[in-house]
Amino acid sequence: MRWEPGAPQRLQRAALALFAARGFEQTTAAEIAQSVGLTERTFFRHFTDKREVLFHGQERLVQAFVEGVQAAPPDAAPIEIVAAALRSGADFFTDEQRPHSRTRQTIIDRNPALQERELHKLATLGATLADALRARGVGDLTADLAAQTGMTVFAISFARWIREGEERPLEAIETDVLAELRALTA
Amino acid sequence: MRWEPGAPQRLQRAALALFAARGFEQTTAAEIAQSVGLTERTFFRHFTDKREVLFHGQERLVQAFVEGVQAAPPDAAPIEIVAAALRSGADFFTDEQRPHSRTRQTIIDRNPALQERELHKLATLGATLADALRARGVGDLTADLAAQTGMTVFAISFARWIREGEERPLEAIETDVLAELRALTA
Numbered sequence: 001m002r003w004e005p006g007a008p009q010r011l012q013r014a015a016l017a018l019f020a021a022r023g024f025e026q027t028t029a030a031e032i033a034q035s036v037g038l039t040e041r042t043f044f045r046h047f048t049d050k051r052e053v054l055f056h057g058q059e060r061l062v063q064a065f066v067e068g069v070q071a072a073p074p075d076a077a078p079i080e081i082v083a084a085a086l087r088s089g090a091d092f093f094t095d096e097q098r099p100h101s102r103t104r105q106t107i108i109d110r111n112p113a114l115q116e117r118e119l120h121k122l123a124t125l126g127a128t129l130a131d132a133l134r135a136r137g138v139g140d141l142t143a144d145l146a147a148q149t150g151m152t153v154f155a156i157s158f159a160r161w162i163r164e165g166e167e168r169p170l171e172a173i174e175t176d177v178l179a180e181l182r183a184l185t186a
Numbered sequence: 187m188r189w190e191p192g193a194p195q196r197l198q199r200a201a202l203a204l205f206a207a208r209g210f211e212q213t214t215a216a217e218i219a220q221s222v223g224l225t226e227r228t229f230f231r232h233f234t235d236k237r238e239v240l241f242h243g244q245e246r247l248v249q250a251f252v253e254g255v256q257a258a259p260p261d262a263a264p265i266e267i268v269a270a271a272l273r274s275g276a277d278f279f280t281d282e283q284r285p286h287s288r289t290r291q292t293i294i295d296r297n298p299a300l301q302e303r304e305l306h307k308l309a310t311l312g313a314t315l316a317d318a319l320r321a322r323g324v325g326d327l328t329a330d331l332a333a334q335t336g337m338t339v340f341a342i343s344f345a346r347w348i349r350e351g352e353e354r355p356l357e358a359i360e361t362d363v364l365a366e367l368r369a370l371t372a
Binding site: 078079112115119120144149159180186 | 264302309332334335371
């Protein structure tokens with residue numbers, strides 16, 4: 001028997017295709033579910049609303065960031081801990097994933113409500129990263145600054161990673177952006 | 187005759203009071219309007235929805251940031267231009283304004299939909315700041331990084347400025363946070 005992706009994954013892929021083809025507003029949860037042989041009820045068992053389907057799996061990214069922080073050497077400086085978190089998170093963004101990420105971003109960029117949800121998710125990721133730094137004994141202000149700066153590097157690198165024609169891995173882009181940040185604040 | 191604040195200002199003050207007393211969800215646009223002798227129709231002439239009333243006047247803050255960028259010396263480094271933008275924006279956050287800003291933030295922090303709107307406004311401010319830097323000839327990546335870093339400094343400083351017991355002006359806090367950022371990335 002072949003491995004079959006679970007309902008959330010199938011719903012997410014179907015949602016991406018329908019949102020891209022018809023638009024987010026014009027697509028209902030019932031239509032997404034029906035397109036992969038599931039019911040609207042099943043959709044809402046997995047997602048609280050239609051927006052959430054675009055953010056499926058993001059808890060694993062948060063977890064990867066936190067694990068990166070925890071696994072950094074004991075004597076690592078805060079900015080190095082953040083760099084370790086970014087490297088750990090970058091594993092999710094494979095070349096195979098890149099076209100899906102592009103489609104997803106196009107959908108989000110067209111819809112203010114989705115942009116708001118995305119920003120909220122990123123803010124939650126930043127707050128979790130700051131908490132993980134504090135748990136390592138990093139001071140309050142430094143933890144906030146390092147985490148937010150890490151999120152800036154992540155967001156700017158990600159936006160470049162999904163540009164048409166871009167072929168560098170996310171981790172390589174993040175390394176360049178971090179170097180640019182050091183030059184900026186030097 | 188005394189100067190009377192305009193309808194948007196009166197609606198905003200009334201909204202802050204009602205949201206704080208009863209909660210955002212439990213307060214209607216009609217109730218806000220009625221509490222200052224105006225109609226729901228007038229409310230929606232000034233604000234597209236109930237959330238927007240909490241963001242009244244923010245275009246002036248955006249404008250102050252942009253003017254700060256434009257007024258910075260020709261030879262200023264990108265991070266110094268951003269510091270100039272922050273100083274220009276800090277003029278809005280007077281000691282008199284601080285209690286209102288505290289109340290407003292308490293309301294926003296209790297409501298995810300308001301948090302999403304706030305993050306979207308801050309992202310727009312960051313994008314405008316980046317555009318103003320590019321208009322001065324700052325390179326694309328540096329402009330994005332400098333603007334986002336500036337937004338981080340602003341957001342972290344603002345969160346401290348409205349803490350109970352905090353008495354330093356916003357500009358002084360921003361100066362400290364910028365120094366901490368330089369130490370972090372050194």
